[in-house]
Amino acid sequence: xxxxxxxxxxxxxxxxxxxxxxxxxxxxxxxxxxxxxxxxxxxxxxxxxxxxxxxxxxxxxxxxxxxxxxxxxxxxxxxxxxxxxxxxxxxxxxxxxxxxxxxxxxxxxxxxxxxxxxxxxxxxxxxxxxxxxxxxxxxxxxxxxxxxxxxxxxxxxxxxxxxxxxxxxxxxxxxxxxxxxxxxxxxxxxxxxxxxxxxxxxxxxxxxxxxxxxxxxxxxxxxxxxxxxxxxxxxxxxxxxxxxxxxxxxxxxxxxxxxxxxxxxxxxxxxxxxxxxxxxxxxxxxxxxxxxxxxxxxxxxxxxxxxxxxxxxxxxxxxxxxxxxxxxxxxxxxxxxxxxxxxxxxxxxxxxxxxxxxxxxxxxxxxxxxxxxxxxxxxxxxxxxxxxxxxxxxxxxxxxxxxxxxxxxxxxxxxxxxxxxxxxxxxxxxxxxxxxxxxxxxxxxxxxxxxxxxxxxxxxxxxxxxxxxxxxxxxxxxxxxxxxxxxxxxxxxxxxxxxxxxxxxxxxxxxxxxxxxxxxxxxxxxxxxxxxxxxxxxxxxxxxxxxxxxxxxxxxxxxxxxxxxxxxxxxxxxxxxxxxxxxxxxxxxxxxxxxxxxxxxxxxxxxxxxxxx
Numbered sequence: 001x002x003x004x005x006x007x008x009x010x011x012x013x014x015x016x017x018x019x020x021x022x023x024x025x026x027x028x029x030x031x032x033x034x035x036x037x038x039x040x041x042x043x044x045x046x047x048x049x050x051x052x053x054x055x056x057x058x059x060x061x062x063x064x065x066x067x068x069x070x071x072x073x074x075x076x077x078x079x080x081x082x083x084x085x086x087x088x089x090x091x092x093x094x095x096x097x098x099x100x101x102x103x104x105x106x107x108x109x110x111x112x113x114x115x116x117x118x119x120x121x122x123x124x125x126x127x128x129x130x131x132x133x134x135x136x137x138x139x140x141x142x143x144x145x146x147x148x149x150x151x152x153x154x155x156x157x158x159x160x161x162x163x164x165x166x167x168x169x170x171x172x173x174x175x176x177x178x179x180x181x182x183x184x185x186x187x188x189x190x191x192x193x194x195x196x197x198x199x200x201x202x203x204x205x206x207x208x209x210x211x212x213x214x215x216x217x218x219x220x221x222x223x224x225x226x227x228x229x230x231x232x233x234x235x236x237x238x239x240x241x242x243x244x245x246x247x248x249x250x251x252x253x254x255x256x257x258x259x260x261x262x263x264x265x266x267x268x269x270x271x272x273x274x275x276x277x278x279x280x281x282x283x284x285x286x287x288x289x290x291x292x293x294x295x296x297x298x299x300x301x302x303x304x305x306x307x308x309x310x311x312x313x314x315x316x317x318x319x320x321x322x323x324x325x326x327x328x329x330x331x332x333x334x335x336x337x338x339x340x341x342x343x344x345x346x347x348x349x350x351x352x353x354x355x356x357x358x359x360x361x362x363x364x365x366x367x368x369x370x371x372x373x374x375x376x377x378x379x380x381x382x383x384x385x386x387x388x389x390x391x392x393x394x395x396x397x398x399x400x401x402x403x404x405x406x407x408x409x410x411x412x413x414x415x416x417x418x419x420x421x422x423x424x425x426x427x428x429x430x431x432x433x434x435x436x437x438x439x440x441x442x443x444x445x446x447x448x449x450x451x452x453x454x455x456x457x458x459x460x461x462x463x464x465x466x467x468x469x470x471x472x473x474x475x476x477x478x479x480x481x482x483x484x485x486x487x488x489x490x491x492x493x494x495x496x497x498x499x500x501x502x503x504x505x506x507x508x509x510x511x512x513x514x515x516x517x518x519x520x521x522x523x524x525x526x527x528x529x530x531x532x533x534x535x536x537x538x539x540x541x542x543x544x545x546x547x548x549x550x551x552x553x554x555x556x557x558x559x560x561x562x563x564x565x566x567x568x569x570x571x572x573x574x575x576x577x578x579x580x581x582x583x584x585x586x587x588x589x590x591x592x593x594x595x596x597x598x599x600x601x602x603x604x605x606x607x608x609x610x611x612x613x
Contacts, residue, residue: 003058007051010107021232022048025198026055028228029162034197034219035228036168036211040236041202041363042371046100048230049164049198053084053136057110080113081159084136085187087144087180089170089336091118092313094138096339097166101136112136117143120310132156141171141180142495148186149419149491160191165214167336168199169356172213173403175412175496181438182416185216189434197227202234202363203356205400213405213439220439234359235398239374242388243268243347249382261378262288265347266295268376269327272344274320277329278361279349281567282307286560288349289329289535296326301535304330307502307563308515308534316534335360343367346375351387354571355394356401387570389605390577396605401571408444414452415494418470421480422487428453428478453480503548505533508541514550518563522548532558 001009004026011018021037022044028035029052039045086101088094098116105112114136115121117129121143129137130152139147147153163184171177188195199214211225219226245253245260253261269275269292277292279285282305289303302316302325313333319325321341334340335357343365352358362375377392379385413435420426420434432449435441457480459469470486473479501519506512515533522543525531529540530553537553570578584604588597 003055003062006058006108007055007104010104013107016044018051019044019048021230022051024230025049026051028230029053029196029198030055030059032196033228034195034215034226035230036199036204036207036214038201038204038207038229038231038233040232040234041360041373042367043202043232045200045202046097046166047104049166049200050084050086050101050104052198053162054104054108054110057083057112058108061110080133080135082132082134082137082156083160084162084164085144085157085160086136086138086164086166087141088138088166089140089176090167090338091120091140092310092317092333092338093166093336094118094140095120098138099339101138105136114138117147119143129153130156132159141176141183142497144187145179145183145419145494146491148183148190149422149487149494151423154190154423157187158191160187160195161193162196162198163187164198164200166200168210168214169201169204169403170336172204172210172405175406175409177213178406178409178412178438178440179416179494179496181213181216181440182412182435185434185437186416186420188216188218188437203359203400205402207231209405210403216437216439217442218437233398234400237372238362238395239372240362240392240395241376242385242392243376243378244385249379249385251381251383253380259291261349262291262295265327265349265378266292268345268347269296273323274325274341274343275327275345275347276320276334276340276343276361276364277327277347277349278335278352279329279331280353282331282563283560284349285329285331286532286535290532290558290560292327292329293535298535300324300326302328303534304328304333306331306333307517309513312514312534332357334364340364344374346373348375348377350378350380351384351391351570353387353568353574354401355391355399355574355577356571357568358391359395359400386581387574387578389601390581391574393581393605394574394577399573399577401573405440408441408448410448410452412496413441413444413449414456415490417453417480418456418482418486419490419494421471422482422490426480428480431480503543503546505538505548505550507538508549508551514538517548517561520564521561530556530558531561533561 008018021039025035025037025048037045037048086097088097094116098114102114112135115128115134116125117137117139128134171180197214204210207229211227211229212220215225215227243264245257247257277288279288285303285305289301293301304313304316316328317340320328346362346365348361352361362373366373377388379388436444457471457473459466470483470489472481472483502516503519503522504513505515505517507514525540525543527540527542530537537556537558538550539553541549541551585597588600
């Protein structure tokens with residue numbers, strides 16, 4: 001059988017059939033083209049991206065031996081080299097991707113070693129990645145940056161052919177994307193041949209700008225990226241509706257109305273096998289988990305957010321996938337494509353504040369080829385009702401939030417200059433050209449680049465002497481040489497994810513890390529206070545520097561901890577949709593009164609469902 005027939009046979013054994021867009025991505029990849037894939041969630045993006053490297057590997061395995069090379073010698077396996085980099089924005093998503101990629105490799109008989117290099121990776125996995133004893137490496141932007149900072153890591157990356165960036169929309173609009181763009185250009189300068197770059201996302205707009213970000217300025221001609229764009233859009237059948245309490249919403253939802261909403265969510269959850277409830281903050285996740293646990297049974301409801309320990313999050317994911325949970329309450333920690341099994345219903349408490357966020361969250365239900373996402377929106381105030389109605393109107397119109405890329409962030413540039421110089425002496429002109437090949441830095445003026453280099457070389461003066469001088473600058477030959485300590489600073493202080501002053505929560509007497517709480521909450525708490533974390537009550541024993549020691553409170557009524565500065569802002573596109581809706585309603589009121597406006601709303605937005613009392 002040909003490689004393509006073998007791959008199609010494996011698809012058939014899974015009960016699948018390669019889709020047209022998957023075959024198109026494979027064809028473009030085998031032709032050596034970089035590509036950007038835009039499809040709805042749950043449509044098969046992973047296999048579309050990975051099928052090309054699989055077909056290429058099978059073709060190479062079936063290729064006849066070179067002339068003059070004895071067949072026995074030709075069959076001898078060559079030294080293992082890293083061929084494919086798979087980059088994900090989340091560590092948890094990296095673990096899921098590792099499992100998803102391993103299955104077809106084993107089934108197709110490919111002797112490929114797939115490894116993980118993230119903050120959660122074991123010492124063995126990190127060693128394999130560093131030593132280059134892998135064929136495929138699943139990593140995050142930050143871990144790739146660290147790998148590029150060591151001699152052994154750079155050596156392991158020299159033979160990379162393909163870079164796949166999953167959920168690229170989650171990176172492009174922030175400084176993490178700018179950081180990754182520079183890392184990819186540093187990687188391109190390291191390898192011999194042009195990299196084949198593949199980007200994946202279900203919510204990306206404008207797609208041409210994302211393509212330019214992916215391939216860099218060296219592959220853009222007259223503004224047009226040298227990148228195959230496979231775009232089947234994000235439109236698909238969806239079952240979406242609003243859920244409202246029995247009494248009219250006002251400026252702030254009352255406690256009685258919240259109880260009505262929780263009761264309605266519990267009723268909906270009882271009618272479905274598994275339900276995913278999304279909220280915007282960790283405090284709200286804990287509160288909703290507590291109330292839903294009282295209605296459905298504490299053992300049937302769990303929380304999932306970034307302040308829970310990794311083991312607690314993994315346990316919640318496994319329980320949901322195994323059908324042991326009726327409801328999992330989550331923040332953005334489950335927004336992207338984690339493997340949590342089949343989800344029948346998504347409920348969003350409060351406005352998600354952006355169109356793309358809602359589509360990502362709604363797409364967690366019906367997460368399969370041909371599946372229909374089913375989601376219910378529960379606004380928490382009168383203004384949020386208008387916002388949620390406008391959101392559904394935007395979805396029906398096929399509108400999407402635009403990604404706005406930061407333009408040449410200087411803090412990221414400084415990190416990458418020090419990191420590159422720490423790997424070997426650099427010529428300033430060559431380094432400037434490398435930086436400008438990253439699309440976010442395409443318009444970086446030479447004066448700005450020189451000013452950053454000068455700052456890194458001169459440092460700043462303090463009473464104790466000169467500080468933060470990381471580079472020696474040879475002004476005559478225009479070369480940069482890293483000073484002592486520059487490499488360590490670049491590796492330990494790199495990245496753009498902000499440090500938080502959270503306190504680690506340690507359960508005694510097991511000395512088990514169960515999560516974190518905000519620093520302000522920790523210092524305001526006293527020994528004996530009871531609070532909730534992950535749908536369990538804990539009593540504070542003592543608060544130490546950076547650590548809070550607790551014991552099981554055995555179900556005692558808890559307070560809900562708070563975290564600061566985590567509520568999202570509303571996107572520009574959703575704001576425009578709200579403005580449009582208010583303008584249209586005002587016009588209908590002027591033309592025909594309340595009855596005409598109501599009739600128009602029902603026709604334009606659909607019947608609004610109401611929650612039971």
